[in-house]
Amino acid sequence: MVYRTTSRMEQRKAARRRRFLDAATQLFAERGYQQTTVPMVVAESGSSTGAFYFYFANKEDLFVQLLLEIGERLAEQLNQAVESEVETLAQMRATVERLFLFLVSNPAEARILVLEATSLSGRIVTTQVEILESHARSVEQALKTLPEGTYRANPTVAAHCWVGAVYQAVRYWLGLPDDKRPAPAVVASEVASFNLRGIGQ
Amino acid sequence: MVYRTTSRMEQRKAARRRRFLDAATQLFAERGYQQTTVPMVVAESGSSTGAFYFYFANKEDLFVQLLLEIGERLAEQLNQAVESEVETLAQMRATVERLFLFLVSNPAEARILVLEATSLSGRIVTTQVEILESHARSVEQALKTLPEGTYRANPTVAAHCWVGAVYQAVRYWLGLPDDKRPAPAVVASEVASFNLRGIGQ
Amino acid sequence: MVYRTTSRMEQRKAARRRRFLDAATQLFAERGYQQTTVPMVVAESGSSTGAFYFYFANKEDLFVQLLLEIGERLAEQLNQAVESEVETLAQMRATVERLFLFLVSNPAEARILVLEATSLSGRIVTTQVEILESHARSVEQALKTLPEGTYRANPTVAAHCWVGAVYQAVRYWLGLPDDKRPAPAVVASEVASFNLRGIGQ
Amino acid sequence: MVYRTTSRMEQRKAARRRRFLDAATQLFAERGYQQTTVPMVVAESGSSTGAFYFYFANKEDLFVQLLLEIGERLAEQLNQAVESEVETLAQMRATVERLFLFLVSNPAEARILVLEATSLSGRIVTTQVEILESHARSVEQALKTLPEGTYRANPTVAAHCWVGAVYQAVRYWLGLPDDKRPAPAVVASEVASFNLRGIGQ
DNA sequence: AATGAATGAGTCTTCATTCAT
DNA sequence: CATGAATGAAGACTCATTCAT
Numbered sequence: 001m002v003y004r005t006t007s008r009m010e011q012r013k014a015a016r017r018r019r020f021l022d023a024a025t026q027l028f029a030e031r032g033y034q035q036t037t038v039p040m041v042v043a044e045s046g047s048s049t050g051a052f053y054f055y056f057a058n059k060e061d062l063f064v065q066l067l068l069e070i071g072e073r074l075a076e077q078l079n080q081a082v083e084s085e086v087e088t089l090a091q092m093r094a095t096v097e098r099l100f101l102f103l104v105s106n107p108a109e110a111r112i113l114v115l116e117a118t119s120l121s122g123r124i125v126t127t128q129v130e131i132l133e134s135h136a137r138s139v140e141q142a143l144k145t146l147p148e149g150t151y152r153a154n155p156t157v158a159a160h161c162w163v164g165a166v167y168q169a170v171r172y173w174l175g176l177p178d179d180k181r182p183a184p185a186v187v188a189s190e191v192a193s194f195n196l197r198g199i200g201q
Numbered sequence: 202m203v204y205r206t207t208s209r210m211e212q213r214k215a216a217r218r219r220r221f222l223d224a225a226t227q228l229f230a231e232r233g234y235q236q237t238t239v240p241m242v243v244a245e246s247g248s249s250t251g252a253f254y255f256y257f258a259n260k261e262d263l264f265v266q267l268l269l270e271i272g273e274r275l276a277e278q279l280n281q282a283v284e285s286e287v288e289t290l291a292q293m294r295a296t297v298e299r300l301f302l303f304l305v306s307n308p309a310e311a312r313i314l315v316l317e318a319t320s321l322s323g324r325i326v327t328t329q330v331e332i333l334e335s336h337a338r339s340v341e342q343a344l345k346t347l348p349e350g351t352y353r354a355n356p357t358v359a360a361h362c363w364v365g366a367v368y369q370a371v372r373y374w375l376g377l378p379d380d381k382r383p384a385p386a387v388v389a390s391e392v393a394s395f396n397l398r399g400i401g402q
Numbered sequence: 403m404v405y406r407t408t409s410r411m412e413q414r415k416a417a418r419r420r421r422f423l424d425a426a427t428q429l430f431a432e433r434g435y436q437q438t439t440v441p442m443v444v445a446e447s448g449s450s451t452g453a454f455y456f457y458f459a460n461k462e463d464l465f466v467q468l469l470l471e472i473g474e475r476l477a478e479q480l481n482q483a484v485e486s487e488v489e490t491l492a493q494m495r496a497t498v499e500r501l502f503l504f505l506v507s508n509p510a511e512a513r514i515l516v517l518e519a520t521s522l523s524g525r526i527v528t529t530q531v532e533i534l535e536s537h538a539r540s541v542e543q544a545l546k547t548l549p550e551g552t553y554r555a556n557p558t559v560a561a562h563c564w565v566g567a568v569y570q571a572v573r574y575w576l577g578l579p580d581d582k583r584p585a586p587a588v589v590a591s592e593v594a595s596f597n598l599r600g601i602g603q
Numbered sequence: 604m605v606y607r608t609t610s611r612m613e614q615r616k617a618a619r620r621r622r623f624l625d626a627a628t629q630l631f632a633e634r635g636y637q638q639t640t641v642p643m644v645v646a647e648s649g650s651s652t653g654a655f656y657f658y659f660a661n662k663e664d665l666f667v668q669l670l671l672e673i674g675e676r677l678a679e680q681l682n683q684a685v686e687s688e689v690e691t692l693a694q695m696r697a698t699v700e701r702l703f704l705f706l707v708s709n710p711a712e713a714r715i716l717v718l719e720a721t722s723l724s725g726r727i728v729t730t731q732v733e734i735l736e737s738h739a740r741s742v743e744q745a746l747k748t749l750p751e752g753t754y755r756a757n758p759t760v761a762a763h764c765w766v767g768a769v770y771q772a773v774r775y776w777l778g779l780p781d782d783k784r785p786a787p788a789v790v791a792s793e794v795a796s797f798n799l800r801g802i803g804q
Numbered sequence: 805a806a807t808g809a810a811t812g813a814g815t816c817t818t819c820a821t822t823c824a825t
Numbered sequence: 826c827a828t829g830a831a832t833g834a835a836g837a838c839t840c841a842t843t844c845a846t
Contacts, residue, residue: 009825009830016830034235038816048832053817129376136373153391154383157370161395164369165362172337172361175330182355190354194362198399210805238840249807250842260841411826436637439819450828451821461820531778538775555793556785562775563768563797570767571760574739577732584757592756596764600801612809612846619809640836651811656838 017055019045021069024062029108033063033124064127070109071131077102078135088145089201093192096166099135100188103170110174114167136163143199152200162195218256220246222270225263230309234264234325265328271310272332278303279336289346290402294393297367300336301389304371311375315368337364344400353401363396419457421447423471426464431510435465435526466529472511473533479504480540490547491603495594497540498568502590505572512576516569538565545601553601564597620658622648624672627665632711636666636727667730673712674734680705681741691748692804696795698741699769703791706773713777717770739766746802754802765798 023044027036038059042052056062081098085091103110113128140159169191173181224245228237239260243253257263282299286292304311314329341360370392374382425446429438440461444454458464483500487493505512515530542561545553553560571593575583626647630639641662645655659665684701688694706713716731743762746754754761772794776784 009828013830037814049817049834050819050832051830053819054830059816153394154388157373157383157388157391158395160369160373161366161392164365164367164372165399166365168361168365168368169358171365172358182358187355187358190358191362193354194359194399197401198366198395200398214805239842240840243808250809251807251844252805254842255805415826440821441819444829451830452823452828453826455821456826555796556790559772559775559785559790559793560797562771563794566767566769566771566774567764567801568767569771570763573767574760574763584760589757589760592760593764595756596761596801599803600768600797602800612807616809641838642836652813652838653811653840654809657809662837 013055016045016047016051019047020052020055020062021066024066025108025112028063028066029111060124064123066112067124067127067131070113071127071134073109074099074102074113074131075134088142089196092142093196096162096192096195097185097188099166100170100191101184104173104184104187107174110170114171132163132167136160158199161198165195165198166191214256217246217248217252220248221253221256221263222267225267226309226313229264229267230312261325264325267313268325268328268332271314272328272335274310275300275303275314275332276335289343290397293343294397297363297393297396298386298389300367301371301392302385305374305385305388308375311371315372333364333368337361359400362399366396366399367392415457418447418449418453421449422454422457422464423468426468427510427514430465430468431513462526465526468514469526469529469533472515473529473536475511476501476504476515476533477536480537490544491598494541494544495598498564498594498597499587499590501537501568502572502575502593503586506575506586506589509576512572516573534565534569538562541565555602560601563600567597567600568593616658619648619650619654622650623655623658623665624669627669628711628715631666631669632714663727667726669715670727670730670734673716674730674737676712677702677705677716677734678737681738691745692799695742695745696799699765699795699798700788700791702738702769703773703794704787707776707787707790710777713773717774735766735770739763742766761802764801768798768801769794 020041023041024036027040027044031040038049038052041062042049052062056065077098078095081094082091085094103113113131136156136159140155143155143158169187173184173187221242224242225237228241228245232241239250239253242263243250253263257266278299279296282295283292286295304314314332337357337360341356344356344359370388374385374388422443425443426438429442429446433442440451440454443464444451454464458467479500480497483496484493487496505515515533538558538561541564542557545557545560571589575586575589623644626644627639630643630647634643641652641655644665645652655665659668680701681698684697685694688697706716716734739759739762742765743758746758746761772790776787776790
């Protein structure tokens, strides 16, 4: 009896936490971190101030949790992309395309990642930089995996150019009005091509 | 006589404005936009609140002015780079290198441009996006200038990838501890090569 | 059977109440009334919020109960001191010494009584003042018991001076670092002597 | 011109600071530290929140400033009392009487000193304890000044008993309803007598 | 022109207490 | 009897901006 009850509670707790995260995703994406107040998140999620601070240590913690979750979903996408191909170069292309498509299909998350997370204090910046850095490191690893002689320049620099190209393309696409946006798949493919040529392929 | 006096006053006015801008540059770069308060800028520049609001409409205006100034200095650099070469591709390479070098030699300005300007309200974002966009447009123009057949893909996408690569390289370089930073000229050159290969050269 | 069960339950109830009181004693003494939160007491006593409010009407009630308990233990000490002597003056001396020794051996309780209980609202202050007042009244009674002519001044004032001297000596002793504290028995004796001289003995 | 203006401003600043301190004195004495909110002090002094934080770092700082001021006024009284007599014992008596009379004529200040300052965090307690300790030290010094053989017991303990007697007498007197209060001068004299006898005089 | 004291709306955060399970 | 999630009123404090001097 006790266990069943507990289990139900756990479900409810998870559900309420979700409601907070979802409300926060929308608000942070629309208004930015600073312009989003805790009362707004509380109102949007139909909960109470006290409940908010039961689930999150403070506003910053909420943002970090959100960022971590987005990071996980992103990693998942990248893994799937890698697993969908066997050859390194094909994997790299697939990864770029998948990443671009995921971000432009989840504009709120993308905005939080590429726009909002910047210029905030301590833990937040760390978390966001880490997400981008981990991408850069993957690319770097892949570059090192290529048959000898394929790529001769500094792979770290190339990896960051690579990542920068993708994210800037996302920013560009998201910045366009809805009716002027080219097909995501096409853009994704062009970004991938740019990057692959960039590394000499 | 009157003119001379006025002229002296204008000099003083310009000097004080400069002091505000310089103080703001350091503070915004070090602490970010939100964490920098008007009183801080006032204290740092050794002036008074009243004077501040005589020179700037408000805090946002200060940031925009700063951004505009940085934009001008950037444009100057880019123009010089273009004028230093005659061939389009050489100009494009020179531009990337010059941009990279300028930003890493002016880290406070770079930070303001690539880190702080994001996620802020209205006018600020617009100003910052415009600076980056104008770079992207230049690149795009250059791409279109190339002899027919040289570059066949969507030049707008490539231009954004190009710009993204440069700025991400700057972020990467600025994020490194001082003693681990590779020589700027080398990185600048690699970024330029990455981009040139990216557009098929 | 039923009785035995009930009895066991009552034992358990008493035990849990004790756990709350003990946890509260430590926390109130260490952190003060305001800085101690109900969740802290709950955590420290390994119980739950709900249980807390089953045993105590509210936080204030907890403090009052604690104070009453301390008051009872104090009264017990004083009674024993009185019973240990037959002559009034000897009883008064014994009382002061016993009181001092009891308080400095129970610093948490002492702190709650002489430091924390002050400056709090309504019921709490009343309870604490009453404990001190009852001491003062005992002293006053004793003074009146003395053979005529022994003590001629206002006994109420003297009684409060007497009590104030003891408590201030306790505060002083508790405020010293552990390694600089003189032997309690010696101080207790000096305080008693001071007071006895104070009333003309 | 500038100087005159500044001087006027300084006067105004001092006046406003006074208004805050006066409002705080009443409120702290009536309601205690915790029950007094910054908005209350602001309202009572007819000022604004911002002004409050212009003059005081925070609520605690206000209390400490108040305490320091009371400490100064107290010290002034004690000095006058000492100067009014030449003989040590007469000075000690005068001091007790002056202190008692000052406190009962300034009940708000007395309450703040003997009631409210306890059980508060860090700086506040330190400040209050220091005020009482400095009295105790004066008494101790005086005791050591007495002709040899006059007082043989531990002067530190006696000094604290002495101080405790005075403050407890004040608490007692302030705790009485207005119409039951004996004449302050009489009580002051009795307290002094109690203490002098306490030290063997 | 310049100063800096004054304003007050707006935020985050805490915590005693309740009540559904 | 017990649990602990949920509530929400309340309070301290910040800071962009104004304006009397």
